[in-house]
Amino acid sequence: MNYEFFIAKRIIGSKAYKSSVSAPIIKIGITAIAIGIIVMLIAIATGLGLQKKVREKVIAFNGHLTINNYDTNSSNESEFPVATEQEFYPNFNTVAGVKHIQAVATKFGVIRTETDFEGTVLKGVGKDYDWSYLEDFLITGSVPDYSNELHNEVLISSYLANRLHFKVEDSFQMVFGKDNIEDPPFIRQFKIVGIFSSGFQEIDKTFMIGDIRHVQRLNKWNPNQIGNFEVFIDDYNKLREMDTKIRAATPSNLNTQTIEEKYYTTFEWIKIFDNNTYGIIAIMIIVAGINMITALLVLILERTQMIGILKALGSSNWSIRKVFLYNATYLICLGLFWGNVIGLGLLFIQQQFSLLKFPDPEQYYVSVIPVYMGLDHIILLNIGTFVACFLMLMIPSVIITKISPVKAIRFE
Known part of the structure; x- marks a missing residue:
């Protein structure tokens, strides 16, 4: 006892x-x-x-990792295209733990209205884009469908909508510059089908989302050329380990960057x-x-x-x-x-x-x-x-x- x-x-x-x-x-x-x-x-x-x-x-709008060309460009605009003919695309089967991979491209432009203008980046996405990550941040409207013909439907942030007094179904013009500043700029007409708010001002004031084919045409790229790949993984805690594996599984002319490296300060x-x-x-x-x-x-x-x-x-x-x-x-x-x-x-x-x-x-x-x-x-x-x-x-x-x-x- x-x-x-x-x-x-x-x-x-x-x-x-x-x-x-x-x-x-x-x-x-x-x-x-x-x-x-x-x-x-x-x-x-x-x-x-x-x-x-x-x-x-941050991950919803950027992925856990990005795959792009080696370059010194630190801006949000895609300058050097990456070919989509890669062994790891559209299905990254060579590395276990990769959930999804999608192709995107970005182009800086200026939204112009009768009374205001605002600089922003058009993030072009295609039919492989996973909208499930972004739907949680959609406050009004719906997500566009880019699986068929090219159209002008876009998503903008509530930050831009409030500054420019936009609402769903409104249309606007966006001006894109050319390499030769003496040439007249490109002008594209877009229609707002949805408004999102991530609450992350660095993202909301920077990006709007549209069809990747607009960016390809503005940059005079082929349909098989994109700005970079966004990679989503199953377990965030294995981010560095997955970065090493994904880098080893990609060609030597391509670089990988984790979300922690891209948004280091945050x-x-x-x-x-x-x-x-x-x-x-x-x-x-x-x-x-x-x-x-x-x-x-x-x-x-x-x-x-x-x-x-x-x-x-x-x-x-x-x-x-x-x-x-x-x-x-x-x-x-x-x-x-x-x-x-x-x-x-x-x-x-x-x-x-x-x-x-x-x-x-x-x-x-x-x-x-x-x-x-x-x-x-x-x-x-x-x-x-x-x-x-x-x-x-x-x-x-x-x-x-x-x-x-x-x-x-x-x-x-």
């Missing part, structure tokens, strides 16, 4: 324990752990949610949230641990006579320490339970009803505070908190070894 566990259970279940001097301090310790778990859950869920949301926005910014989250976790665990140490010390002092009697009856120091560690384990688990119930409940409410919003959506690229947390994060957080608090409680339990049985029995 595990008599240490039996004694710990009797202590926890006794009425004297619940109305003792240590009861308020124990409640404070439990509350500290619960609050710590709540704060840590919110910190991790919002940090991961924001990172995931920003990544999804991805470095969202990585800062990891450091903030780690800091919050460390602080909360330390605070919860200190409160539990205080509770255990008070509990030990309150049970000094019991410790003396157990020692007099032949119990070892470790056996008596186990009694109090069992007791502390119960308190930690109680705090973890209520912390998870309240914390996960708050996250669920935010996920379902989007009650909390950013005061400045443009600064964070999203309007609603996003939350995301997998089961593995929850399990690891609880295990890590439990282990850290338990190890911290090993320190005050050493006091039991210093208590003399004779003095402890006389202690009042």
Whole structure:
């Protein structure tokens, strides 16, 4: 029989324990752990949610990786065409983990109206374009169909629509320059069939989406020439590994670029949230641990006579320490339970009803505070908190070894 566990259970279940001097301090310790778990859950869920949301926005409009020609051009305009006659296109079967590949091309131009003008980039896409990534950001209208004849339907961002006072079904002219600035520019007429908003201003103010055949004609390219390929993969966590494999599977005259390299500043910014989250976790665990140490010390002092009697009856120091560690384990688990119930409940409410919003959506690229947390994060957080608090409680339990049985029995 595990008599240490039996004694710990009797202590926890006794009425004297619940109305003792240590009861308020124990409640404070439990509350500290619960609050710590709540704060840590919110910190991790919002940090991961924001990172995931920003990544999804950028990836939806660029893919996980791009394949293009080696050149020094850092602009958003395709200058040097890539032939579509590639072993990896239209199906990238040579590398496992590639979800989709699509051909795109870009051309800078100026939208012209009677009263305004705005520079933007026409991103040309074809029949292989996967609209499922972009449909989540469509706020009105529909996506065009470029699988048949060439037509002038385009998608523009809400940023451009608001600045130029456009709405669905409106038409406008777009002016494209030529290599020889003395030649008259190309003018194309487009019709708006949909308006999207990614919330990512760098994208919204830069791109509109149209038929890739317009870009090919403006650049005097053949139908088999495009600007670059966008590649989508199954697992973002394997981005660098997939970049290496895809680069090895493409010809030497083509280069690959990950989304993290293309939007380096943005991805470095969202990585800062990891450091903030780690800091919050460390602080909360330390605070919860200190409160539990205080509770255990008070509990030990309150049970000094019991410790003396157990020692007099032949119990070892470790056996008596186990009694109090069992007791502390119960308190930690109680705090973890209520912390998870309240914390996960708050996250669920935010996920379902989007009650909390950013005061400045443009600064964070999203309007609603996003939350995301997998089961593995929850399990690891609880295990890590439990282990850290338990190890911290090993320190005050050493006091039991210093208590003399004779003095402890006389202690009042």
